[in-house]
Amino acid sequence: MRSSLLAASLIVPCVLSGARAASAFEPEVYPLLVGEVDAKLHSASRVEGEDGFSVTRLRLGARAQLAPWFVAVGQAEWALEKPVLLDAYASLRPSDSWEISMGARKTPLFASARDDVVWMLPVPERPMVTRAFWPSRDVGLEVHHLPSPRLPIEVWVRGGNGSGNILGNDNSDFAIDARLDAVFGRALPDADPTQLLGLRVGGGVHAESAEDRPGVRATTADGFIFYRPQTVYGPRRIMEAHVVGMVGPVKATAEITFARESRARDTDGNPETPRVDQDPVFSSGAMLEVAWMAVGAWRTLGTWPTASGTGILPGALEVAGRLERIDLAYGARDVTPGGATAASAAVRWWATPFAALSAALYWTGYDVPPIESPDATDSWLGLVRATFHMPVPRPQPPGARGSRK
Amino acid sequence: MRYLDTRWLWPLLIVAACGGSSGGGAADENPDPDEPVVAQRIALDGDPNGLFWDAASGTLYIADDNNNRILSWTEENGVALAAELPEAPPDGPGLGQVVKTADGTLVATRFGHGTDGAVVFAKPDGTSGVVPNLDPVRRRLGLTIAPDGTLYDTFFVSLNGVKNGSIARLDLSGTETEVVTGFQKPVGVVAVGDDLVVSDQDRDTVFRTPPSDGATLEVLAQLEGPDLLCVGPDGTFYSGGKQGSVRQIQGGGQFSEVMGDFQEVRGVAYDAKRRRLFVADHDGTEGDGVNHALHILPVD
Numbered sequence: 001m002r003s004s005l006l007a008a009s010l011i012v013p014c015v016l017s018g019a020r021a022a023s024a025f026e027p028e029v030y031p032l033l034v035g036e037v038d039a040k041l042h043s044a045s046r047v048e049g050e051d052g053f054s055v056t057r058l059r060l061g062a063r064a065q066l067a068p069w070f071v072a073v074g075q076a077e078w079a080l081e082k083p084v085l086l087d088a089y090a091s092l093r094p095s096d097s098w099e100i101s102m103g104a105r106k107t108p109l110f111a112s113a114r115d116d117v118v119w120m121l122p123v124p125e126r127p128m129v130t131r132a133f134w135p136s137r138d139v140g141l142e143v144h145h146l147p148s149p150r151l152p153i154e155v156w157v158r159g160g161n162g163s164g165n166i167l168g169n170d171n172s173d174f175a176i177d178a179r180l181d182a183v184f185g186r187a188l189p190d191a192d193p194t195q196l197l198g199l200r201v202g203g204g205v206h207a208e209s210a211e212d213r214p215g216v217r218a219t220t221a222d223g224f225i226f227y228r229p230q231t232v233y234g235p236r237r238i239m240e241a242h243v244v245g246m247v248g249p250v251k252a253t254a255e256i257t258f259a260r261e262s263r264a265r266d267t268d269g270n271p272e273t274p275r276v277d278q279d280p281v282f283s284s285g286a287m288l289e290v291a292w293m294a295v296g297a298w299r300t301l302g303t304w305p306t307a308s309g310t311g312i313l314p315g316a317l318e319v320a321g322r323l324e325r326i327d328l329a330y331g332a333r334d335v336t337p338g339g340a341t342a343a344s345a346a347v348r349w350w351a352t353p354f355a356a357l358s359a360a361l362y363w364t365g366y367d368v369p370p371i372e373s374p375d376a377t378d379s380w381l382g383l384v385r386a387t388f389h390m391p392v393p394r395p396q397p398p399g400a401r402g403s404r405k
Numbered sequence: 406m407r408y409l410d411t412r413w414l415w416p417l418l419i420v421a422a423c424g425g426s427s428g429g430g431a432a433d434e435n436p437d438p439d440e441p442v443v444a445q446r447i448a449l450d451g452d453p454n455g456l457f458w459d460a461a462s463g464t465l466y467i468a469d470d471n472n473n474r475i476l477s478w479t480e481e482n483g484v485a486l487a488a489e490l491p492e493a494p495p496d497g498p499g500l501g502q503v504v505k506t507a508d509g510t511l512v513a514t515r516f517g518h519g520t521d522g523a524v525v526f527a528k529p530d531g532t533s534g535v536v537p538n539l540d541p542v543r544r545r546l547g548l549t550i551a552p553d554g555t556l557y558d559t560f561f562v563s564l565n566g567v568k569n570g571s572i573a574r575l576d577l578s579g580t581e582t583e584v585v586t587g588f589q590k591p592v593g594v595v596a597v598g599d600d601l602v603v604s605d606q607d608r609d610t611v612f613r614t615p616p617s618d619g620a621t622l623e624v625l626a627q628l629e630g631p632d633l634l635c636v637g638p639d640g641t642f643y644s645g646g647k648q649g650s651v652r653q654i655q656g657g658g659q660f661s662e663v664m665g666d667f668q669e670v671r672g673v674a675y676d677a678k679r680r681r682l683f684v685a686d687h688d689g690t691e692g693d694g695v696n697h698a699l700h701i702l703p704v705d
Contacts, residue, residue: 047627162564211564213569214567228622229587230587231571231586265583266540267582268538269538269540269582270539270540272538371621371623372627
């Protein structure tokens with residue numbers, strides 16, 4: 001009964017306001033299409049990945065804005081062995097400042113994961129640290145407060161079904177994510193992209209109860225797992241803090257993160273008997289990325305870089321570098337910890353509003369050689385990537401409905 | 406459940422020999438152990454998964470995943486029923502590897518799809534049962550017997566969309582103790598001396614490890630989707646895979662394809678005396694006609 005009243009209190013204002021604006025609004029459905037094709041060269045070919053051409057992403061889906069206050073999104077990844085659902089959610093916007101969504105989508109931690117899309121980052125692929133610690137997507141209910149110049153605070157609170165589970169049909173676990181950011185200047189949504197300065201600073205916490213799953217898992221940019229994670233069981237906590245600063249054509253992102261993962265061993269295989277506690281494992285990481293838009297309009301978060309209308313090169317040209325450090329599974333008497341230091345650099349030519357060409361180089365120095373190559377202390381990956389997508393306008397907040405069309 | 410006399414059971418089995426062998430499934434091309442082995446394809450009324458070669462009796466045991474039973478194959482009698490297994494769960498028998506213990510008990514893993522994972526057995530006296538107390542969430546596939554008689558199985562759990570697997574020491578009285586953890590989808594396991602060799606299908610890797618956690622794993626080879634394993638000649642191992650080929654793993658990162666063009670290769674077994682390899686050829690598309698088979702390949 002109480003939940004029904006809550007739902008009604010959320011939906012009725014939307015419907016009423018939507019009805020008022022009905023004459024000014026036409027539903028819109030946009031197809032979503034993203035493709036990325038790579039040519040790769042590894043220092044440890046076959047061990048850490050195959051050299052040559054590969055399709056890294058082919059994402060298909062649709063976004064439907066059916067009312068000024070309602071958006072539905074569905075998207076799947078087709079460049080894997082089997083199609084994988086990425087997003088399937090409905091989003092309500094009862095006002096300019098609030099969004100309530102339910103379904104499968106990104107969990108809110110890490111600015112480089114939630115606020116940017118992976119195929120628009122200054123260096124192709126998410127940072128090693130973010131890949132390892134970010135809880136990825138899950139299915140859940142999320143309340144999101146959007147920032148404004150008057151109240152530059154952005155908040156996410158999400159209750160979901162646990163790390164990495166999109167379909168949600170293989171467990172009954174729960175996970176909680178909460179993130180709080182302060183956002184200023186060009187980092188605000190819908191900010192003037194010519195504003196000189198922008199700042200986003202904040203942090204978040206992820207908490208869940210894990211059931212026999214791998215702990216924090218570090219990979220190279222091509223997905224090679226260079227350290228065998230421990231099996232973790234029980235309470236699992238991830239904390240992160242981030243700062244994104246923008247000064248003219250330069251964007252700097254820094255993230256630090258820490259995880260505590262419990263362990264308990266099933267000594268007899270019988271689910272009815274208690275497990276034996278083991279030492280928890282701790283992992284931590286930090287990354288710093290600096291990007292310079294040498295040609296083209298200055299970056300705003302989560303948007304495709306565009307030409308500024310001047311310069312000798314069509315489109316936009318961006319140069320970026322990234323430094324990272326990760327320490328894995330320390331603090332347990334029975335576990336040999338691991339870790340890595342990584343550096344990467346990229347040049348990305350955002351040639352048109354729908355296509356980009358990039359070249360990147362990644363280096364990973366291993367604290368402990370991977371078991372697949374016991375003599376290796378580091379590895380290199382060279383990447384040339386073509387990216388294409390179908391441009392889609394950003395969702396319009398309710399307050400902007402009068403300006404549509 | 407008693408072991409049944411295969412002579413009167415034979416007519417009940419719809420077994421046909423193809424690819425150069427005569428009808429009836431008895432491999433009568435190779436009756437003389439000194440004669441060279443001829444490659445054969447034996448169509449099966451059943452879906453072969455795990456294979457186990459019992460050198461002492463010259464019998465191949467076949468886990469039949471369609472009919473929830475263990476079949477046997479000998480040169481003299483061809484394919485026959487070896488044992489019926491306890492009632493299968495609603496989503497199918499899900500049989501994996503089968504082994505025969507020193508007392509003649511046939512033991513097989515059940516996959517169980519996250520709800521009905523189990524280990525089942527059939528004793529020589531005809532009784533059968535399910536190993537008690539085991540966690541049904543565990544998806545079990547591999548099984549092996551160490552020289553000291555210890556049983557080891559492989560399992561993984563798939564929760565939160567993430568697979569996590571282990572090798573465990575199995576006691577038929579009802580305990581399954583993890584000995585090596587941290588795999589993704591371990592499928593095959595074979596005991597070799599004091600070590601275990603295990604295939605991690607989702608990591609495309611075959612490892613060698615002592616049966617104790619914390620030990621350093623040795624990567625024998627990286628190959629696409631390795632399946633169940635068996636020990637081959639000269640310290641090598643065989644493994645199939647969904648891509649339809651049998652690979653021989655030499656170790657040190659080396660492997661070679663023995664033969665391709667199968668449908669999906671699940672179990673493999675090696676007869677060292679006759680130097681022949683048995684291959685379980687699974688038809689993954691039964692809807693367009695059932696075509697499961699057992700292959701016998703000569704090994705040079």
